[in-house]
Amino acid sequence: MDVFVAGGYTTKFGELWNIDFRQLGVEAAIGAVKDASLELEDIDAIYVGNMGASRFAGQDHIGALFASELGLDCPAFHIEGACASGGLAFRSALLDLLSGSSKNVLVLGVEKMTDVGISTATTALAGASDEEWEAFYGVTFPSLYAMIAREHMRLYGTTREQLASVAVKNHSNGSKNPNAQYRNKLTIEQVLHSSMVSDPLTLMDCSPISDGASAVVISSSTKSNVKVIGSGHAQDSLALHDRDDITTIKATRKASEIAFKQSGINHKDIDLIEVHDCFTIAEICAIEDLGFVEKGMGGSYSENGNTQLDGELPVNSSGGLKAAGHPVGATGIKQIVEIYHQMKGNAGERQVKNVRYGLTHNVGGSGATSVVHIFENIRR
């Protein structure tokens, strides 16, 4: 069965004080349905990716909430997989289409993190780690990724300047994305000298707390030039300390292998990737674990400009989580909308030329969940 991304829409990401959780989701949902030239009643099922509304907004039952807000009575699911909630919602929707149960499925990723309700953002996010063996003892996400960064430095000689080059490149891309949370450019010096969060990661090595929503309609009946040709999803241990090598996310390796095998294409065919850069080190590990760069070489590969918009392998043309923002449940869908816009030729100042194949990579926690999708531009 051929499955297409029939429509996509991303709201502005940022600290959005004047728009609430449900308004954000509705804006993206209606935007994606309109972009697909469909009516709401054409939608057969709804998948909502969200991690934290239970704690941020005191609201569970998120699938029902958005079906209700959109006036639909079709099946609605809430899919949670920490920061990979969006990617998992997309994969669930894909399985629904492949089962033949639905023809047009709305996939919505949404998170409102700056109105803090029942717990702080840092505490809520720590729920993505192993609560009993990590969060309970005070581990936070910056500290988990700082350990990964330290080990990557020890094993491969990765430098703080190389980490910083990821942030500099992503802010440069973000400056060209009107929906990005941060549109200011950065220098290596600014990254190195911003406040230390968890050594060696400074504030500018970290993605922000964000509000935002992103939605796609995927379809087996409504065609577009953006076809889904590969889907891989795998798990690793929830706790970082249970892994043989904390610089390698095995789930990403496995998910990538499955997605590439399904797609029938090779790494060299890929023109553009959106990866999960929750911290600068995460982007370096991602390009390695996805198989684009030899293990240990991600830092120098980035520093040498290969991942820039005009480089060998443009990475995170949207600005990534770092500059575009990271409203957790929305991130995995925003990555797909970015590939969709690039393949439609609607990416404005950040347009990459001749995108035939694109890949998205969405991670939950410190790598316990990884989901990879590959897309083909069939009209190129």
Place this chain on the structure above:
Amino acid sequence: MDVFVAGGYTTKFGELWNIDFRQLGVEAAIGAVKDASLELEDIDAIYVGNMGASRFAGQDHIGALFASELGLDCPAFHIEGACASGGLAFRSALLDLLSGSSKNVLVLGVEKMTDVGISTATTALAGASDEEWEAFYGVTFPSLYAMIAREHMRLYGTTREQLASVAVKNHSNGSKNPNAQYRNKLTIEQVLHSSMVSDPLTLMDCSPISDGASAVVISSSTKSNVKVIGSGHAQDSLALHDRDDITTIKATRKASEIAFKQSGINHKDIDLIEVHDCFTIAEICAIEDLGFVEKGMGGSYSENGNTQLDGELPVNSSGGLKAAGHPVGATGIKQIVEIYHQMKGNAGERQVKNVRYGLTHNVGGSGATSVVHIFENIRR
């Protein structure tokens, strides 16, 4: 494609002070895999139904948690739909099988509600209602269902004795279920004179706060005598006040119609049903909205003994949510395990004779989500 329930397992339900959230889930998961005569490595995907671990245990990323605890790296999803989380997880797993992506899927429902973490159980459960328009103003679930009961009394002359008859019957069934939270029998008088919770619902009209887990393995390759022949899922407005008639759950009507159409059988063919009796009034509405009893006649139908184990239509042989307990995410799966045990002839003292067709009905919130499954015993 033929899909079978290849194995099932339910833990003891109750206030389980000496067993934690992850132990509960692991016990049920391993129990179901063993019951299917499979090994853990035969499992291709994991779907976990859970509503409240984020607030009860400070733990999100539940799919990854249980994959990690079971030592598996296959795809794992956390599916949330309030009290229908279990039913939705089962439906998601079914779509996964029908897509051809998996052959053996583990579906785990789990909830640990008595170790209260970030918010109280009542507050956490209110997240299943419309937070902005219901919970925020102090509405709780007993009060929502009390309004439904009052209106059912006004429209159809339903009596408190009729409501009480549901609790009496479910406690009688629960007394025969070794895993039930409450195994004491009740009288009508005891229900009527227990503490008033929300007029007209007394404490004995309400299902309890519970810990427990239940799991099934569903399969397209591992056969059993229990075949899935219908799946329906629909939504209604999240808030009760947005409905034309609060005594009718439209989502249940639609889900039931879809499931029956898919199954090719009629209401008269059904030998046993497990319905969502979070409150006694909910069971009365359920047998009406599912189409077994004319609207308004559910109260007298129950009072006259038709829903007892030896009645015309045995309802909730497990003891239902009322007596067996209601660990939210586990409930939808426990219902399916009950039908499975009945069809296997393993239901002990509560065995219903000659069960050929069975139905499960799982509701989220005050009826915003409803999911119905129909099963056939092909070896009868």
